[in-house]
Amino acid sequence: MKEMKYDVVVVGAGIAGPIVARNVAKSGFSVLLIDKKPAIGTPKQCAEGISIKVFDKYDIPYDRRFINREIYGAKLYSPSGYELELRYKEASGVILERKVFDKMLAYYAAKAGADVLARTEALDVIKKNGKVVGIKAKHEDEPVEIYADVVVAADGVESTIARKAGINTYAPPHEFDSSYEYEMLIEGFDPDMIHLWFGNEIAPRGYVWVFPKDEDRANVGIGINSDNPKTAKYYLDKWLRENNIPAKKLLEINVGVVPVGGFVKDLVKDNVLVVGDAARQVNPMHGGGMAEAMEAGTIASKWIVKALEEENLELLKNYTTEWWETDGKRLEKVLKVRRVTEKLTDEDLDLFIQILSGADAEKIAGGDYGEVIKALLKHPKVLLSPRRITLLKELL
Amino acid sequence: MPEKIRVIVNEDRCYLCGGCAGVCPTLAIEVHSSGWEFFQDKCISCRICINACPVGALSAEPLEVSE
Ligand SMILES: Cc1cc2nc3c(=O)[nH]c(=O)nc-3n(C[C@H](O)[C@H](O)[C@H](O)COP(=O)(O)OP(=O)(O)OC[C@H]3O[C@@H](n4cnc5c(N)ncnc54)[C@H](O)[C@@H]3O)c2cc1C
Ligand code: SF4
Ligand code: SF4
Numbered sequence: 454m455k456e457m458k459y460d461v462v463v464v465g466a467g468i469a470g471p472i473v474a475r476n477v478a479k480s481g482f483s484v485l486l487i488d489k490k491p492a493i494g495t496p497k498q499c500a501e502g503i504s505i506k507v508f509d510k511y512d513i514p515y516d517r518r519f520i521n522r523e524i525y526g527a528k529l530y531s532p533s534g535y536e537l538e539l540r541y542k543e544a545s546g547v548i549l550e551r552k553v554f555d556k557m558l559a560y561y562a563a564k565a566g567a568d569v570l571a572r573t574e575a576l577d578v579i580k581k582n583g584k585v586v587g588i589k590a591k592h593e594d595e596p597v598e599i600y601a602d603v604v605v606a607a608d609g610v611e612s613t614i615a616r617k618a619g620i621n622t623y624a625p626p627h628e629f630d631s632s633y634e635y636e637m638l639i640e641g642f643d644p645d646m647i648h649l650w651f652g653n654e655i656a657p658r659g660y661v662w663v664f665p666k667d668e669d670r671a672n673v674g675i676g677i678n679s680d681n682p683k684t685a686k687y688y689l690d691k692w693l694r695e696n697n698i699p700a701k702k703l704l705e706i707n708v709g710v711v712p713v714g715g716f717v718k719d720l721v722k723d724n725v726l727v728v729g730d731a732a733r734q735v736n737p738m739h740g741g742g743m744a745e746a747m748e749a750g751t752i753a754s755k756w757i758v759k760a761l762e763e764e765n766l767e768l769l770k771n772y773t774t775e776w777w778e779t780d781g782k783r784l785e786k787v788l789k790v791r792r793v794t795e796k797l798t799d800e801d802l803d804l805f806i807q808i809l810s811g812a813d814a815e816k817i818a819g820g821d822y823g824e825v826i827k828a829l830l831k832h833p834k835v836l837l838s839p840r841r842i843t844l845l846k847e848l849l
Numbered sequence: 850m851p852e853k854i855r856v857i858v859n860e861d862r863c864y865l866c867g868g869c870a871g872v873c874p875t876l877a878i879e880v881h882s883s884g885w886e887f888f889q890d891k892c893i894s895c896r897i898c899i900n901a902c903p904v905g906a907l908s909a910e911p912l913e914v915s916e
Contacts, residue, residue: 489881489882490882491882498866572882574881574882609871610867610868610870610871611867611870611871611879611880612871613870613876613879616876617876623874626872626897626900626901629868629871629872629901631868631901631902631903632903633904679868679872679900679901680900681900682900684902684903684904684905685903685904686904686905687905706864707864708864708866708868708903708904709866709867709868709903710866710867710868710869710871710872710901710903712871730871
């Protein structure tokens with residue numbers, strides 16, 4: 454049996470894992486980052502959209518090798534086809550090439566001093582006297598035991614290692630989205646915008662998206678509530694058929710489940726931390742989790758470094774506290790909004806998209822929706838419906 | 850008591866995306882790089898995984914009750 458020893462072992466080289474590994478390695482501690490995939494980043498399970506702000510914020514190079522396209526805003530479509538456009542003069546987001554992006558994040562971690570092992574699957578935790586002291590893994594067909602002072606579970610939605618370490622990452626079935634996506638050739642959509650379609654028949658609880666990667670190539674996908682008796686694939690294929698979009702030039706099929714709520718309460722247990730999708734740290738409204746994984750990874754790595762420097766693992770708990778005081782607080786509010794919007798009927802969606810302006814959408818996108826709700830509450834078609842008034846008031 | 854089930858995978862449909870493992874409340878499913886694995890002793894027959902699979906790769910068959 455091969456044995457290894459590190460200060461920190463990070464399980465999962467998606468988004469959260471490499472950020473933690475890079476930051477900890479930069480501070481001079483020994484780190485091992487492992488992923489079960491033979492090629493980090495492949496296959497992708499993502500629509501690849503992210504805000505342009507993250508590059509500066511998380512110190513990630515703006516490297517053309519993993520940027521497919523800059524995006525200047527969003528177009529929203531209601532069930533009956535009303536449109537709402539939100540267009541910026543400057544690029545507000547990008548569509549990544551995640552296969553390259555994830556691998557480059559692992560490369561930055563390696564450059565900063567971390568060891569990285571692809572095709573290395575964590576199978577279980579090693580416990581001594583009830584405490585986790587490392588990870589049992591398999592590298593190709595070879596069993597390895599990786600001992601570490603700190604274990605980071607960045608293992609995505611499965612969250613197996615976090616749970617085997619005794620962290621409760623359970624979320625009820627309604628707090629997950631099932632997603633299905635084609636990367637395909639598609640025409641007729643402004644390639645500078647992302648496009649989102651809403652409707653209870655179109656995508657229950659979620660939406661259909663077209664995220665352009667090229668003039669005529671895009672990630673076309675759907676997310677629906679995972680406790681739905683029909684599959685995400687069923688709804689996406691139906692939408693394509695109904696919109697006469699031929700599904701004949703499919704370059705990839707991407708499948709995944711996204712946690713959209715049920716954020717983990719205790720993110721740390723002794724010397725084990727959970728980050729990213731594994732900790733259910735995803736925006737419950739749109740299901741984007743890359744920026745949230747970066748934020749959690751940044752906070753987690755800060756406390757790992759402090760704990761190691763001061764040789765006091767108790768400090769790790771501050772990751773839970775700080776996350777809940779900052780991003781956790783924000784995401785709880787977003788979750789509240791999602792729970793309200795889930796109750797909207799197709800007629801509500803038609804009406805709201807019809808009466809909202811681009812400026813309103815901009816305020817909502819910026820998180821400043823109070824004013825918009827107040828304005829909506831004055832609209833005659835809202836005033837006539839006590840149900841709509843109640844729903845909107847829940848958002849205030 | 851709900852009927853006890855065995856969860857089975859259609860490997861030709863499954864993408865090894867890990868979603869079913871993520872929603873399973875009891876760690877009765879593990880998705881390895883080499884394949885999908887089910888642990889009957891942990892399964893509580895809740896069927897959450899079957900609904901959650903984005904492509905419908907999972908189904909249930911009734912478990913024969915042994916004497
Ligand atoms: C269809 C779809 C579309 C999406 N679109 C967007 C989008 O447009 N924008 C956005 O921001 N977010 C999007 N998301 C969400 C986003 O992909 C995730 O939130 C993000 O990847 C979370 O990063 P992570 O590091 O926590 O987990 P992941 O990126 O899932 O990484 C986890 C890693 O852990 C590895 N792993 C798991 N178990 C083990 C083990 N036992 N041993 C070793 N390695 C292991 C996996 O191989 C994987 O590489 C989408 C998700 C889906 C499914
Ligand atoms: S959710 Fe479906 S596609 Fe994904 S691993 Fe489970 S069975 Fe396979
Ligand atoms: S039926 Fe429930 S317990 Fe059994 S594998 Fe599926 S999700 Fe897990």
